[in-house]
Structure formats: structure tokens, C-alpha cells
Amino acid sequence: MQITQSIYIVSGSEYDQLGNVYAIRGKHGIALIDSGEETAAPVIEASLERWGMGDLPVTHLLLTHGHMDHAGCAAYFQRKGALIYVHEGDAHLLREGGFPEDTTPYGEGYIYPPCEPDVILHDRDVVEFEDFRLKVWSLPGHTDGSVFYLMQERCDGFPKAYGRGSADSAAPSDGYEVLFTGDTFSYDRDCGEDHILLCWKGSPDYDAAKLRKSFEYACQTFYPEVILSGHGTPYLGGDGNAVIRAAARKFLNEYR
Numbered sequence: 001m002q003i004t005q006s007i008y009i010v011s012g013s014e015y016d017q018l019g020n021v022y023a024i025r026g027k028h029g030i031a032l033i034d035s036g037e038e039t040a041a042p043v044i045e046a047s048l049e050r051w052g053m054g055d056l057p058v059t060h061l062l063l064t065h066g067h068m069d070h071a072g073c074a075a076y077f078q079r080k081g082a083l084i085y086v087h088e089g090d091a092h093l094l095r096e097g098g099f100p101e102d103t104t105p106y107g108e109g110y111i112y113p114p115c116e117p118d119v120i121l122h123d124r125d126v127v128e129f130e131d132f133r134l135k136v137w138s139l140p141g142h143t144d145g146s147v148f149y150l151m152q153e154r155c156d157g158f159p160k161a162y163g164r165g166s167a168d169s170a171a172p173s174d175g176y177e178v179l180f181t182g183d184t185f186s187y188d189r190d191c192g193e194d195h196i197l198l199c200w201k202g203s204p205d206y207d208a209a210k211l212r213k214s215f216e217y218a219c220q221t222f223y224p225e226v227i228l229s230g231h232g233t234p235y236l237g238g239d240g241n242a243v244i245r246a247a248a249r250k251f252l253n254e255y256r
């Protein structure tokens, strides 16, 4: 399903899969944001074919974090030629292939095929993909290495309703902002009155105090028009900061 001029959702809840996968369509290749579970590869490839991108190689895979429902196909796409990007805090999860048995607070293990990341990301790095620039923001809490990616999308035909812009954006001033949030929080149109889905707290490195700081920082920093999260549904309403503030309120209510 096409979401914006350059971005498609190619696996995830709209496809009855766990973990949303987004494709940024370049002229010569595709950048994926997350890769779903290990079993999602055929769904992703069928979607790319369906949306007319079957002849373009996946050249970049940018992970929001290292959980199995986001990094499960990293090894697969690396074998097919993609560069794998992950924040330094979650690089060990890629190398180890998730958590072995009985390492989570719930006594479970979540594993996937491991791989060596090609690019280790740090806070405020900028990833260049063809004409696109994605700025990396470290937002620890859900995992140590959880990140947001902020990118500027072309604005042909898109009403720039708010236009304030996020702090220190990497992008030029024309266009509008898209924020990929991973599992720090998800927007979900079917989720109660506030449409916010707070994500799994069972990671061995889950840290509520860090997540609280990340929410405070996010409220002051990001004013995207579009939010694309790790689960749930795309938010296209224009006032992404209101969505972030709703997520922070919900988190703080549960945190207390």
C-alpha cells in the first residue's frame, strides 16, 4: 500500500504480519525500514512486486531496533546485497540473533537468523539513500538501541498543514516530515480513544526511566506531519507532535 509519494508499507498489520515494514522507493533501489519476522520475506517481496518495485534491489535496511519482529529478515536481505544499519546499542542483538531461551522477564526467547551489521549508527547520524536523507535519533527505553528516523518527503499535492518542522532536521525546508518511530510507541487507529499502542516491555534491556526521558525529549523535538510506527497503522493527520504527546501521556499514566 502506498502511503506517500515515495513510501509504501510492504508488510505488517495490514498484511496480517507482526512488525510493520516500510519501503522507500528510490530510482535505483529500495530502502526498507525494518524487516519484520523471519517469515516475512515472501510477504515483503510479493508486496514490492505488487507495487511495481519487483525489479529494484533492496540496497539498504534501516532497523529501528533489534527485536525479532523488526530484524528477523536482516540476514536474508544482507545475503541479497542490502547494507544493514542498526544503532550501536542493539548491534549485539543482530550478532546474537535476538535473545536465547529464558532470557526475558517472561521466560521466553525470541531468536532470528543473526548477521554482522554493516553500519553502526549513533545519535544524530544521517543516512543517505539516493536523494533521501534520514536523520537518526537515539531514543532508548524500549531497547538500548531504539531509534527514530526522520526524513523529508517531497510535498507534491500534500497539504503542509502545520509546517513547524522538527528541531535540527537534516532535510531541506521544502516538503514535509515523516517520522519512523519503531516500537517506542505506535499509532493505531483501532486502539481506544487515544489511538496509541504502547509496545512490549519484556526486553531484557527495557528501561522505563530511559523511556520516560525519551518521551519527554520527543515531545519537545519532533513535529512531523506523518508518523509511521513499528506496529499499528500509518498516521497522516498532519500534527504528529500531538500524537507523540498522547503517547507520552499514556506512558506516564502507566508508569506512575
Ligand SMILES: [Fe+2]
Pocket: 065, 067, 142, 183, 199, 200
Ligand atoms: Fe520491539
